Amino acid sequence: MARHRAAADPAAAGRPERGDARExxxxxxVELVAERGxxxxxxxxxxxxxxVGRADFRRHFAGKRACFLAVYDExxxxxxxxVLAAFEAEAEWREGLRAAAYAAARWVGEHxxxxxFATLETMTAGDFAAERREATLRRxxxxxxxxxxxxxxxxxxxxxxAEGVVGGVLGMLTRNxxxxxxxxxxxxxxxxxxxxVRPYLGIEAAREELTTPPPRVVGAEPVAGRG
Amino acid sequence: MVxxxxxxxxxxxxRRRLAPEVRAEHQRERILDAATRVFAERGFQAATxxxxxxxxxxxxxxxxxxxxxxxxxxxxxYSRIAADARExxxxxxPAEAPWPEQATAALRALLELxxxxxxxxxxALVEVxxxxxxxxxxxxxxxxxxxxxxxxxRAENPALDDLPTxxxxxxxGGLAWLLQQRLAQGEFExxxxxLPDVLEIAVVPYVGREAVPELxxxxxxxxxxxxxxxxAA
Numbered sequence: 001m002a003r004h005r006a007a008a009d010p011a012a013a014g015r016p017e018r019g020d021a022r023e024x025x026x027x028x029x030v031e032l033v034a035e036r037g038x039x040x041x042x043x044x045x046x047x048x049x050x051x052v053g054r055a056d057f058r059r060h061f062a063g064k065r066a067c068f069l070a071v072y073d074e075x076x077x078x079x080x081x082x083v084l085a086a087f088e089a090e091a092e093w094r095e096g097l098r099a100a101a102y103a104a105a106r107w108v109g110e111h112x113x114x115x116x117f118a119t120l121e122t123m124t125a126g127d128f129a130a131e132r133r134e135a136t137l138r139r140x141x142x143x144x145x146x147x148x149x150x151x152x153x154x155x156x157x158x159x160x161x162a163e164g165v166v167g168g169v170l171g172m173l174t175r176n177x178x179x180x181x182x183x184x185x186x187x188x189x190x191x192x193x194x195x196x197v198r199p200y201l202g203i204e205a206a207r208e209e210l211t212t213p214p215p216r217v218v219g220a221e222p223v224a225g226r227g
Numbered sequence: 228m229v230x231x232x233x234x235x236x237x238x239x240x241x242r243r244r245l246a247p248e249v250r251a252e253h254q255r256e257r258i259l260d261a262a263t264r265v266f267a268e269r270g271f272q273a274a275t276x277x278x279x280x281x282x283x284x285x286x287x288x289x290x291x292x293x294x295x296x297x298x299x300x301x302x303x304x305y306s307r308i309a310a311d312a313r314e315x316x317x318x319x320x321p322a323e324a325p326w327p328e329q330a331t332a333a334l335r336a337l338l339e340l341x342x343x344x345x346x347x348x349x350x351a352l353v354e355v356x357x358x359x360x361x362x363x364x365x366x367x368x369x370x371x372x373x374x375x376x377x378x379x380x381r382a383e384n385p386a387l388d389d390l391p392t393x394x395x396x397x398x399x400g401g402l403a404w405l406l407q408q409r410l411a412q413g414e415f416e417x418x419x420x421x422l423p424d425v426l427e428i429a430v431v432p433y434v435g436r437e438a439v440p441e442l443x444x445x446x447x448x449x450x451x452x453x454x455x456x457x458x459a460a
Contacts, residue, residue, distance in 0.1 A: 123357070124356070124357055124359070124363070125357075126272045126357055127270050127272055127273075127357065130356075130357075134408070156436070157427065158423070158427070160405055160427070161424065161427050161428060163401070163405050163408060164398075164404070164427075164428040165401060166401075166404075167400055167403070167404025167405055167408075168396075168400040168401030168404070169397065170400070170404065171370075171399075171400020171404060175400075178363070178367075191393050191394070191397070192397075194391050195391070195394070195397050195401075198432060199427065203387065203432075203435075207389060210389060210391065
């Protein structure tokens with residue numbers, strides 16, 4: 001098995017320098033899909049970018065679609081785990097949600113290709129990916145929807161509100177990715193918090209969010225200031 | 228005497244007399260109707276041009292005379308649905324009413340359209356997501372056109388001069404997603420079932436939750452007047 005990849009690929013940053021064939025295929029899939037989209041990506045290109053043979057690919061994945069879904073699942077799991085951990089580290093819903101929002105924004109800022117893969121490309125890849133994407137989003141809807149416990153009458157707001165909040169956030173994210181708009185994802189968090197808090201804690205609490213600074217994160221990796 | 232507009236006046240009709248561009252337009256409409264059904268029922272990805280021409284009962288050649296490919300056909304079908312919807316929603320909005328009533332009327336009209344034409348709704352809200360970059364761009368344009376209309380709600384409460392700059396973008400994104408989810412999962416349950424949620428997302432940020440029951444009731448009984456708040460505008 002070729003241990004060395006083809007020489008200097010400018011897209012190599014972020015790819016595991018070493019590691020097994022599977023890891024390299026996963027990394028190559030993320031890169032290629034982020035660069036040219038799912039449909040335009042071929043298995044042949046994947047093999048070249050990953051520096052592996054077809055047999056290696058076949059050993060791990062049944063085909064391009066299976067590979068795409070496996071990569072999506074891994075990314076979604078890592079993303080959700082870091083966001084949910086941030087939420088659970090706080091005692092209160094509002095603080096938890098804010099911590100989760102910043103964790104999500106940092107992840108997107110640090111993993112722009114993965115973010116593009118998991119949102120925009122997963123959306124346009126086809127129906128087969130939509131179900132997975134929705135399962136991931138339901139976990140975030142649950143977080144927002146937990147805000148209903150803050151209401152005197154939890155029945156006053158329906159779950160649809162939380163879906164609207166998450167859908168709105170997703171829409172803003174994909175739109176910005178599509179347009180290559182600048183700005184750090186963290187900068188959007190106060191507005192997102194406004195949207196998420198308003199239905200449950202009222203407009204005054206929502207306005208406070210617009211001027212609430214980010215929580216201090218112990219041991220957080222610095223955000224790569226590129227792009 | 229009222230005279231008909233020129234294009235409606237009696238004229239020798241018959242296939243051979245139709246101008247080529249009129250025939251092309253008929254053909255285009257016929258294919259777009261069929262394409263809308265096919266895309267909604269099979270999904271954009273699974274649908275083929277063969278499916279579309281079979282449903283439209285035209286030849287493949289006629290299809291390629293009018294469309295570059297499947298994605299182009301989708302974009303044209305989408306654009307027609309979006310333009311019709313815009314027109315019909317605009318017609319449902321009372322011109323002189325205050326913003327909350329106008330917004331409620333528009334949202335109710337949107338839900339009514341979805342209920343009345345589920346296949347078109349599925350194409351415009353669900354299938355558009357997977358129909359390629361041009362379709363997504365058109366969809367963003369449709370959605371963007373709603374933003375300034377929604378932003379008029381800011382004037383309802385001058386105390387809220389610090390509302391987030393992207394509020395409307397998030398609201399329309401959230402609405403589109405909610406409706407897309409309901410349609411994709413076959414859970415669209417009618418106008419009355421969804422109107423309260425839709426108002427909560429799009430109107431409550433500007434006018435508060437207390438206003439909702441009256442807005443929902445008001446949109447149904449327009450004839451009782453309601454000039455009290457109109458005077459303020």
